[in-house]
Amino acid sequence: GQNIDQPTEMTATEGAIVQINCTYQTSGFNGLFWYQQHAGEAPTFLSYNVLDGLEEKGRFSSFLSRSKGYSYLLLKELQMKDSASYLCAVRDRNDYKLSFGAGTTVTVRA
Amino acid sequence: DVKVTQSSRYLVKRTGEKVFLECVQDMDHENMFWYRQDPGLGLRLIYFSYDVKMKEKGDIPEGYSVSREKKERFSLILESASTNQTSMYLCASSSPFEGVSAEAFFGQGTRLTVV
Numbered sequence A: 001g002q003n004i005d006q007p008t009e010m011t012a013t014e015g016a017i018v019q020i021n022c023t024y025q026t027s028g029f030n031g032l033f034w035y036q037q038h039a040g041e042a043p044t045f046l047s048y049n050v051l052d053g054l055e056e057k058g059r060f061s062s063f064l065s066r067s068k069g070y071s072y073l074l075l076k077e078l079q080m081k082d083s084a085s086y087l088c089a090v091r092d093r094n095d096y097k098l099s100f101g102a103g104t105t106v107t108v109r110a
Numbered sequence B: 001d002v003k004v005t006q007s008s009r010y011l012v013k014r015t016g017e018k019v020f021l022e023c024v025q026d027m028d029h030e031n032m033f034w035y036r037q038d039p040g041l042g043l044r045l046i047y048f049s050y051d052v053k054m055k056e057k058g059d060i061p062e063g064y065s066v067s068r069e070k071k072e073r074f075s076l077i078l079e080s081a082s083t084n085q086t087s088m089y090l091c092a093s094s095s096p097f098e099g100v101s102a103e104a105f106f107g108q109g110t111r112l113t114v115v
Helices: none
Strands: A003-005 A008-015 A018-025 A029-037 A044-049 A054-059 A062-063 A070-075 A084-092 A096-099 A105-110 B004-006 B008-015 B020-023 B030-036 B040-048 B064-070 B074-079 B087-094 B111-115
Touching: A003 A084, A008 A018, A018 A029, A018 A084, A018 A105, A018 B040, A018 B111, A029 A062, A029 A070, A044 A062, A044 A070, A044 B064, A062 B064, A096 B030, A096 B040, B004 B087, B020 B030, B020 B087, B020 B111, B030 B064, B030 B074, B040 B064, B040 B074, B064 B111
Parallel strands: A008 A105, B008 B111
Antiparallel strands: A003 A018, A018 A070, A029 A044, A029 A084, A054 A062, A062 A070, A084 A096, A084 A105, B004 B020, B020 B074, B030 B040, B030 B087, B064 B074, B087 B111
16 A cells, blocks of 8 residues: 655745655555645646656646655745645556545745 | 536435435546545545446445446445544546546545534
């Protein structure tokens, strides 16, 4: 199975950069996903990594190191609407099981 | 527009009742998932299915069962509801393929209260 860890909370100022780390242990890795979830809403997809390196998508970037079992989500030029929970999820190669970390609540302050 | 639809947004049930939560997806996805979400615990996987009539236990299957008779529909069943099953329940579906197309799409969630 997977063991996925990420910080509980982070606070940053509007316009700044925040990096959310995620570490995982899995018996068979087949991709890492980041999701955003606003309060009272369903999670929405942000990014996907399956090979080592950086994937950039506008203000959001995600990095993966498979050998270290480590990923981060980088949020640049923070806006108030980025206040949300960010979920790291790992897919298992053997049975497509998708497991989530507990989520990181990011609060953006003016 | 891709869609995962859960039958109810809010439900209130009594302890001991049998409860059915229904989920339908229109994306022809093979994989479907049921999670519950509780404050501080994140999304915990209850059951998932990678094909019709196939089911696999997730991390917290106790007290739950599932049914997948058709590809588009995945039902979560609480055999005898208890107060500790009060939670937000989220259904998701995904394709089994590699790449970005493997992203999971979520329903809007069902907030279940057991009294």
